[in-house]
Amino acid sequence: MQRGLNLLQQFAGAFLQDVNLGVILIDTEFQLIDISDMACRVLGLEKKKVLGQPMEHIFATLPAEHQLVRRNILDGMVVRNHALSWTNNQERYELLLDSNVLRDESDQIAGAYIIFKDVTNLRSLEEQVQRSDRLAMIGQIAAGTAHEIRNPLTSIKGFLQVLRRTLQEQGMERECGYTEVMLTEMNRINELVNEFLLLSKPKNVTYASVDLSQVVRDIMPIINNEAILHGVIVQCDISDRLPRIIADREMLKQVFLNICKNGIEAMGDGGHLTITERVDNEERKVNIDIHDTGPGIPLFVIDKIFDPFFTTKEEGTGLGLSICQRIIHDIGGHIRVSSKGYGTTFTLSIPFP
Numbered sequence: 001m002q003r004g005l006n007l008l009q010q011f012a013g014a015f016l017q018d019v020n021l022g023v024i025l026i027d028t029e030f031q032l033i034d035i036s037d038m039a040c041r042v043l044g045l046e047k048k049k050v051l052g053q054p055m056e057h058i059f060a061t062l063p064a065e066h067q068l069v070r071r072n073i074l075d076g077m078v079v080r081n082h083a084l085s086w087t088n089n090q091e092r093y094e095l096l097l098d099s100n101v102l103r104d105e106s107d108q109i110a111g112a113y114i115i116f117k118d119v120t121n122l123r124s125l126e127e128q129v130q131r132s133d134r135l136a137m138i139g140q141i142a143a144g145t146a147h148e149i150r151n152p153l154t155s156i157k158g159f160l161q162v163l164r165r166t167l168q169e170q171g172m173e174r175e176c177g178y179t180e181v182m183l184t185e186m187n188r189i190n191e192l193v194n195e196f197l198l199l200s201k202p203k204n205v206t207y208a209s210v211d212l213s214q215v216v217r218d219i220m221p222i223i224n225n226e227a228i229l230h231g232v233i234v235q236c237d238i239s240d241r242l243p244r245i246i247a248d249r250e251m252l253k254q255v256f257l258n259i260c261k262n263g264i265e266a267m268g269d270g271g272h273l274t275i276t277e278r279v280d281n282e283e284r285k286v287n288i289d290i291h292d293t294g295p296g297i298p299l300f301v302i303d304k305i306f307d308p309f310f311t312t313k314e315e316g317t318g319l320g321l322s323i324c325q326r327i328i329h330d331i332g333g334h335i336r337v338s339s340k341g342y343g344t345t346f347t348l349s350i351p352f353p
């Protein structure tokens with residue numbers, strides 16, 4: 001019996017220390033008796049400060065949820081798989097919550113417990129699947145259309161060049177200027193079509209072991225050039241010894257370019273673009289933060305920025321970020337964005353073997 005009891009105590013202790021499990025214990029007075037470390041972390045509480053406190057005080061900002069628990073204590077109601085979104089500082093957590101009463105030997109209610117798991121990754125996985133379904137369809141349509149546009153475009157361009165030369169030879173300066181404008185506009189269409197083609201599943205992707213530091217170094221001149229045009233200062237703090245990752249080098253460059261360009265375009269003169277890295281050896285991921293001091297992204301916009309064709313720019317295509325997201329997802333990584341009031345940070349999280 002003693003051994004059994006010990007084991008039970010150890011089990012309870014392990015529960016409270018489990019890094020993946022949120023546990024909250026409450027007595028009949030609705031006071032917090034114990035709370036696990038993970039629950040404190042996710043809910044943003046300090047254990048010392050909340051132990052023994054009434055639940056109404058601790059969760060004063062969240063009446064609906066504590067009512068749920070209170071009712072539970074009073075009526076013995078069981079809660080199973082209750083999904084709850086929780087925002088703590090910048091992080092948003094998706095929690096899945098169970099709760100039930102605890103009874104003493106005489107079957108009287110002695111308290112209650114709440115157990116929850118952080119299912120943020122699962123939920124975003126669900127969203128990713130939906131998104132990539134949609135993206136795949138748009139990609140197919142876009143690619144089909146793009147091919148149809150590209151072929152006539154090539155011949156128009158060819159004839160236009162011939163025409164320009166003829167006009168030049170005949171000294172028709174003004175008409176020659178028109179063809180110049182036409183060719184520039186054609187190039188714009190061509191670029192758009194190329195982006196369309198990227199959105200669809202590209203055919204010649206070559207995955208290889210890639211030196212991430214080298215990729216960043218390779219594209220820095222282009223980013224710097226773009227920055228000078230916009231009067232932006234770029235600071236790149238990337239070590240030369242980042243772990244190698246498995247990716248398509250050219251597509252990876254595309255990702256960095258798109259995100260840096262967005263940042264630069266969002267800022268006016270005097271803006272700062274900072275590129276930094278964090279290597280997470282435990283999770284085996286390289287995190288690259290691309291931070292700008294621009295105006296930030298309003299909340300009602302932030303959910304849409306990865307959607308194909310969503311743009312707030314006069315000349316934007318709205319394809320940049322959706323392409324970036326596809327490329328990063330295909331190598332098992334993810335892109336996160338955080339924008340609070342002022343400035344925006346895009347975080348690329350890429351796994352390494």
Ligand SMILES: Nc1ncnc2c1ncn2[C@@H]1O[C@H](COP(=O)(O)OP(=O)(O)O)[C@@H](O)[C@H]1O
Pocket residue numbers: 258262263264266292294295296297305306310311312313315316317318319320321322344
């Ligand atoms: N760093 C940023 N700061 C502010 N807004 C941004 C930033 N990056 C992206 N956005 C928003 O996301 C939208 C979509 O970006 P993107 O897919 O690259 O398309 P585009 O650049 O063609 O508009 C932009 O139009 C802009 O509103």
Ligand SMILES: [Mg+2]
Pocket residue numbers: 258261262320321
């Ligand atoms: Mg863009």
